[in-house]
Amino acid sequence: YQRRVHGIVCVYIITVSLSCCRKTTENKMPPVWGDLYKPIKDLLTKNYNGDTHKFELKRTDASVTLNPTLTRSVDGSVLGNSSVELDKDVCSKCHVVAKAGINTNGLLATKLTLDKLAYPGLKFEAIADKGEKSKDVYEIKAEYKKAALAFTTLVNLKGGQAVSETTAVFNYKDFNFGGSAAYNITKQSQGNINYGATYNVTKDTTLAAIVEGNKLKLGAITAYKKFFFGVENLSSLADFKDSVTTVGLETKLVDGQVVKARTNTLGVFGISLQHALSSEIKVIGSLEWDTKNNNSKVGTQIVFTGL
Secondary structure, three states, X not given: OHHHHHHHHHHHHHHXXXXXXXXXXXXXXXXXXXXXXXXXXXXXXXXXXXXXXXXXEEEEEOOEEEOOEEEEOOOOOEEEEEEEEEEEEEEOOEEEEEEEEEEOOOOEEXXXXXXXXXXXXXXXXXXXXXXXXXHOEEEEEEEEEEOOEEEEEEEEEEOOEEEEEEEEEEEEOOEEEEEEEEEEOOOOEEEEEEEEEEEEEEOOEEEEEEEEOOEXXXXXXXXXXXXXXXXXXXXXXXXXXXXXXXXXEEEEOOOOOEEEEEEEOOOXXXXXXXXXXXXXXXXXXXXXXXXXXXXXXXXXXEEEEEO
């Protein structure tokens, strides 16, 4: 209870203290809960490949996309995956995305999405992943978005446990606020309750505060000319001194290369470079160096897109 109170107080202080910075007269469509923190997370984590090496091929023909991949881990093991996706308007009131894939570990993954239905803003998803019986996953999800509201609800069955989760995000002018609540149907017990808010200080600057379980994430992202800057502080609600701060930046060079860099208070420094060799071939390389433990990770990714 005390931890949750701390989280509520932190979110409340941030949102209230910023509420008078500027005024927007219109409510906007908010993101779903899973995407509320996504801009900050992507800037600080995307295209840092750790110590894996990946080759990916994407070929689109009309409404069908083929996407085989090969991923080599640091231990030398190679995981192959191949998927096919159909993206098609079945009729004027139904858009279907059907995807199926299989990997070399024997996992068969399928996903079906229905949207653009007769009721605007409503979308349905169904997932079935079959491999080892204990790891089979089945999920049904509904999403509804309209002005100032993004709502999702799902039921997930994995390892003999049925879990439901409901999320909602509301928008009021420059604020997005919401949360998620999970419930274990099998055990009839309450799961994690998460909540948070984001505030658009300007069109280029966003602040965020997210409580997930006993963790508090405070983040910010801003743009200046051709640079994007991000910062995150991850701490424990039980002890705010137990925290890690990460800062990062991203920029696009004249020739189109995307350069990223980040560092944190644990002494880990990372750099990432994305370069398009042609309109069809993209290469991503990353280097991460742990200065305290004196070890490093090198990762690569090659993406070939054939039309």
